[in-house]
Amino acid sequence: MSDTITNILLVGVGGQGILLASEVLSETFMQAGYDVKKSEIHGMSQRGGSVVSHVRYGREVHSPIIPEGEGDILFGFEILETYRSLPLMKNGGTVIANDLRIPPPSVLLGQETYPDDLPGKIAAMFPDSLLVDGQKLAAEAGNVRAANTVLLGAVSKRLDIPDECWIKALEKMIPPKALKVNHVAFQLGRSL
Amino acid sequence: MLLLGNEAMAHGLVEAGCNVVASYPGTPASEILSSVAQWRARYDLPMHVEWAVNEKVALEIAYAASQAGLRAATAMKQVGLNVASDPFMSAAYLGVKGGFLVISADDPGPHSSQTEQDSRLMAMGAKVPVLDPDSPEQARELVKVGFELSEAFEIPVMLRPTTRVCHANQDILPGPVAPSDRKALFEKNPARWAATPKFRHRLHLELEEKLAKIAAWEPTAPRLLNPAAPARRAIVASGVAAAHAREVLNDLGLRETLPLWQVVQPYPLHGDFVTTVLEQYDEILVLEETTGVMELQLADRYRVKGKRSGFVPEVGELSPELIEGLIASFAGIETPEAPAPAAEGGRRPTLCPGCPHRASFYAIKRAAPKGIFPSDIGCYTLGINLGGVDTVLCMGAAVSQACGFYHAHKIGGEVPDIVATIGDSTFFHAGIPPLIDAVVQDARFVLVILDNATTAMTGNQPTPALGWGAGGVPTATVNMEGLVRACGVKFCKVGRPGNLPAFTDLMKEAVAFARTDGLAVVIARQPCVVDRTFKGDRPPRRKVAISDACNGCRYCTTQFECPALVYDEEEKRVAIDTLICTDCGVCIDVCPRLAIEEVGQ
Numbered sequence: 001m002s003d004t005i006t007n008i009l010l011v012g013v014g015g016q017g018i019l020l021a022s023e024v025l026s027e028t029f030m031q032a033g034y035d036v037k038k039s040e041i042h043g044m045s046q047r048g049g050s051v052v053s054h055v056r057y058g059r060e061v062h063s064p065i066i067p068e069g070e071g072d073i074l075f076g077f078e079i080l081e082t083y084r085s086l087p088l089m090k091n092g093g094t095v096i097a098n099d100l101r102i103p104p105p106s107v108l109l110g111q112e113t114y115p116d117d118l119p120g121k122i123a124a125m126f127p128d129s130l131l132v133d134g135q136k137l138a139a140e141a142g143n144v145r146a147a148n149t150v151l152l153g154a155v156s157k158r159l160d161i162p163d164e165c166w167i168k169a170l171e172k173m174i175p176p177k178a179l180k181v182n183h184v185a186f187q188l189g190r191s192l
Numbered sequence: 193m194l195l196l197g198n199e200a201m202a203h204g205l206v207e208a209g210c211n212v213v214a215s216y217p218g219t220p221a222s223e224i225l226s227s228v229a230q231w232r233a234r235y236d237l238p239m240h241v242e243w244a245v246n247e248k249v250a251l252e253i254a255y256a257a258s259q260a261g262l263r264a265a266t267a268m269k270q271v272g273l274n275v276a277s278d279p280f281m282s283a284a285y286l287g288v289k290g291g292f293l294v295i296s297a298d299d300p301g302p303h304s305s306q307t308e309q310d311s312r313l314m315a316m317g318a319k320v321p322v323l324d325p326d327s328p329e330q331a332r333e334l335v336k337v338g339f340e341l342s343e344a345f346e347i348p349v350m351l352r353p354t355t356r357v358c359h360a361n362q363d364i365l366p367g368p369v370a371p372s373d374r375k376a377l378f379e380k381n382p383a384r385w386a387a388t389p390k391f392r393h394r395l396h397l398e399l400e401e402k403l404a405k406i407a408a409w410e411p412t413a414p415r416l417l418n419p420a421a422p423a424r425r426a427i428v429a430s431g432v433a434a435a436h437a438r439e440v441l442n443d444l445g446l447r448e449t450l451p452l453w454q455v456v457q458p459y460p461l462h463g464d465f466v467t468t469v470l471e472q473y474d475e476i477l478v479l480e481e482t483t484g485v486m487e488l489q490l491a492d493r494y495r496v497k498g499k500r501s502g503f504v505p506e507v508g509e510l511s512p513e514l515i516e517g518l519i520a521s522f523a524g525i526e527t528p529e530a531p532a533p534a535a536e537g538g539r540r541p542t543l544c545p546g547c548p549h550r551a552s553f554y555a556i557k558r559a560a561p562k563g564i565f566p567s568d569i570g571c572y573t574l575g576i577n578l579g580g581v582d583t584v585l586c587m588g589a590a591v592s593q594a595c596g597f598y599h600a601h602k603i604g605g606e607v608p609d610i611v612a613t614i615g616d617s618t619f620f621h622a623g624i625p626p627l628i629d630a631v632v633q634d635a636r637f638v639l640v641i642l643d644n645a646t647t648a649m650t651g652n653q654p655t656p657a658l659g660w661g662a663g664g665v666p667t668a669t670v671n672m673e674g675l676v677r678a679c680g681v682k683f684c685k686v687g688r689p690g691n692l693p694a695f696t697d698l699m700k701e702a703v704a705f706a707r708t709d710g711l712a713v714v715i716a717r718q719p720c721v722v723d724r725t726f727k728g729d730r731p732p733r734r735k736v737a738i739s740d741a742c743n744g745c746r747y748c749t750t751q752f753e754c755p756a757l758v759y760d761e762e763e764k765r766v767a768i769d770t771l772i773c774t775d776c777g778v779c780i781d782v783c784p785r786l787a788i789e790e791v792g793q
Binding site: 005013014023026027030035036037038039040041049050062063064065066067068069080081103104105106108113 | 355
């Protein structure tokens, strides 16, 4: 186990299940024997605002937040939030994002327009980026609500963590009746 | 197990055999009490755990248990401590019997608060020792240390976590739960517990003696985190800034050359430590949130670099990247490149789809288009997006400010319509005394109590009207209408905002009454859409669709601002986002062209 700390940012909009996904990640790293710290901001931002969760693991982690410019993996739940969070990433980092648009209130009100070609802009800055149609793949797995697990599968492929740790964490964190669909969704993401 | 900082502190409380815990919810402290209630139920512990009506009441209840010899704690956010400051200051003089812990969670940033105030400064003002954890695990440990400190010196102790401790998660191996076998026994001693000013003078002397001893108490003494070679400079850090600093020293390769002292008790700062640090080092960098409390006690304005000296920013959170720059500059090494600022296009929070408050604000605006709208602390602060909120000061201030606006305008003879909004939990917390004032002083305005049957913003804690308390245990109830009428209010009517036409009529009636007769109270009663604890009947569902009559005028998206109403740029008309629409059907009565139609249940 090396001394380096791996920094994963999860970004999206309140209500998208970011907290659960960050708990599954943390549980996985704990299963693999790492020290884990994770943090996010609760409160008003959860009412449809931006949500950012920081997950850090390594041999020993002191600080619960990722310094700007030091993110290793950006796990995006919404494409605009993913784009906005790029400055948190280190050069050459990995971006894995759901290709989903949730217009912010200013766009709904017609004050601003949703920016064009975000996938292209992201790929130009981060060659190692993967856009996933999470909803479509989740529907294939059996439930459109399992989109986050598809993404989690895609993230898992970029991390050197044994398979069984992911499976154990999913089994611990996901309610039994939803487990089967989530297993399928996870494997779909892992095959991307 | 992965524990949230607040859960870790809660577990520390049950490990320490704490018998009484009282709290009022407030971000970032809310999960402390709900977790205690869970542990209490799981281990069947002899405890009283309650959501109190406000922080002052919570602190006084816990304090009395301590006077009776039990271990007791109260938890709140930092502005909650303002509400509880009266008993807090006095309890410092009187002292305690059983260990007494005041957990006051600060919010540097601020992320979810009105101010960035530093509770440690309040502790210093009250002359109460304060502990400042750097992580969930240390917070759990300091709960137990805090009780020992409190009992060793018969003094209240503050534990001051920040957002990054409360809402950080860490893998923690909790200690064994130790149910207390203490029995409450209040020993009468009026000269102490009811001390008159003459005795208070003596108690103040005793308090100073206690503080001097606490400033030499070994278990909370500062720790050198990196036994480094003799150095000319050193860092003194507390709270999460110490955790950041530890990693920054590793990253900058300064671990072996720049000593880092962690202070867990920023007040009173240990006397020997102050002497040593000032003698040993030429320059000292102090990293702490949010005010320079340690810096004030390391009084040497030439050699101590911190907030007061201007070296460390006074405003905002001390982020790891900021600390990296500060340490690099302090150590005289090249400052790392500043990261690029975040991209444009922020996403402001908004009321949930189907939120009853949206309908209430829409009706208020129709009933009093030119009104003044004082509001209060809660989700409904987001009514600012709808133009229904003009002021937000602090808990309960909507009612008193409405009084103030009335009296101020009345002097000049022209009183505008004034419609104040306050949530149900906030009304019970701090809205009743100003309501009595309004009645007595004949202040004429409309008070709308937004009764969504929960404390929504902080995670759906109960209110006194619901009949259940912390952990779901049954409680007695208080009837809101009865309470309002008992305060002397003549006009008190209940309506359901989701029935928009009827509720708008009720609002107009209330506004007319306030113009001619006096204070009117409208209770806007409809359950919170995201409250999973709600047990009653929900309003009927009314599924909607947009008809071809929509001409894309955007009245609904700009005036009603429901996230489920989406303007489609290509079609030049509005569409319903059926994934998030709750079928509340309120927008049917919003569209001026009647293009939003009900299409079944």
